[in-house]
Amino acid sequence: GAVVSQHPSRVICKSGTSVKIECRSLDFQATTMFWYRQFPKQSLMLMATSNEGSKATYEQGVEKDKFLINHASLTLSTLTVTSAHPEDSSFYICSAVTSNNEQFFGPGTRLTVL
Amino acid sequence: AQSVTQPDIHITVSEGASLELRCNYSYGATPYLFWYVQSPGQGLQLLLKYFSGDTLVQGIKGFEAEFKRSQSSFNLRKPSVHWSDAAEYFCAVTTTSGTYKYIFGTGTRLKVLA
Numbered sequence: 001g002a003v004v005s006q007h008p009s010r011v012i013c014k015s016g017t018s019v020k021i022e023c024r025s026l027d028f029q030a031t032t033m034f035w036y037r038q039f040p041k042q043s044l045m046l047m048a049t050s051n052e053g054s055k056a057t058y059e060q061g062v063e064k065d066k067f068l069i070n071h072a073s074l075t076l077s078t079l080t081v082t083s084a085h086p087e088d089s090s091f092y093i094c095s096a097v098t099s100n101n102e103q104f105f106g107p108g109t110r111l112t113v114l
Numbered sequence: 115a116q117s118v119t120q121p122d123i124h125i126t127v128s129e130g131a132s133l134e135l136r137c138n139y140s141y142g143a144t145p146y147l148f149w150y151v152q153s154p155g156q157g158l159q160l161l162l163k164y165f166s167g168d169t170l171v172q173g174i175k176g177f178e179a180e181f182k183r184s185q186s187s188f189n190l191r192k193p194s195v196h197w198s199d200a201a202e203y204f205c206a207v208t209t210t211s212g213t214y215k216y217i218f219g220t221g222t223r224l225k226v227l228a
Contacts, residue, residue, distance in 0.1 A: 006157075032214065043204060043218045044158075093157055101214050105150075107157035 002028045004096045006106035013084055014114055021079045021109045023094030029074035030096035034103065035067075038091040050077040084113040116141050118207050120219035127195050128227045135190040135222050137205030147188040148206040148216070149179055158204065164188060175199070200226045 003026040013019050023033055031052045036044040048069050049057040056069035066088075068080040077096075081088050089112050095103040119138045127133055139145060146165050150158040162173025169181040179190045188205060205219040 034215070041223075043220045044216075046215060049215065091155075095216075097214055102163075103208075103214065103216060104160075105158040108155070110155065 002026075002096070002098055002102070002104040004094065004104045004106040006092075006094055006109050008109060009107065010110045010112075012112045012114065015085055016083055018080055018082045019084055019111060021081075021092055021094075021111070023077045023079070023096065023106050025075045025096040025104075028096070028098050030077075030098065031074060032097040033071060033077040034095045034097075035069060035077070035079050036093045036095070038093060038108075040091075044093060047079075081111065084111070086113045089113045116207070116217055118205055118217050118219040120203075120205055120222050122222045123220070124223050124225065126225040126227060129197050130194050133190075133192045133195045133199070133224070135203050135205075135224070137188045137190065137219055138186050139188065139205075139207045139217075140186065141207055141209070141217075143209045145207045145209065147179075147181060148208075149173065149177070149188075149190045150204045150206060151175075152202045152204065152221075154201075161190070161203075195224075195226055197226045197228060200224055 005024045007022045033050040035047045038044050047062045050069045050071040052071045058064045071077040091108050093108045095105045117140045121136050148163045149161040152158050161177045162171045164171045164181045171179050177192050181188050203222045206216045208216045
């Protein structure tokens with residue numbers, strides 16, 4: 001099946017700094033990628049839809065200036081958490097959509113903000 | 115509103131026993147249905163999916179699920195559970211057209227007793 005990678009797998013940062021998370025589709029091109037956030041022992045909550053070559057579409061309640069998404073190529077989307085605070089600590093998962101409309105998920109990135 | 119319900123937050127079964135995880139959905143359009151498994155700190159692995167056709171779907175690791183339109187259900191089953199099946203299980207639904215956004219259920223945490 002299609003493979004999606006995320007980097008880094010874990011990141012610890014200080015409050016007030018920015019953190020970039022990469023999502024790559026390794027063996028297919030994806031015009032659409034999704035970013036999810038998962039709190040401990042909870043389900044995945046869709047944050048935004050990342051569209052190659054255009055602005056991301058954010059779900060209600062997600063601050064677009066806080067969570068910057070860039071989908072500059074057909075194999076890479078990045079999520080930047082700006083001015084991170086402890087409440088941004090979470091597990092972030094991306095997914096990429098194949099040409100036959102199947103989503104494949106990355107392994108996730110654990111963000112801890114001190 | 116579109117929603118996915120997994121009524122059981124936790125389920126405990128003995129190794130070798132049968133398993134059924136419930137999933138009910140509320141969706142206006144024709145749904146695509148999925149079951150994913152997530153081990154602690156890991157991403158999502160697709161167990162099986164239903165798009166159309168035979169309503170009994172076979173997946174990986176010995177899992178199967180049955181789509182029942184009249185009951186708006188897509189329950190996951192396994193005849194004999196192994197200790198390695200202990201994980202979090204998520205049901206998800208998306209539409210057959212449009213943005214391919216997934217709506218996830220809240221998850222069911224499976225514990226397997228030796």
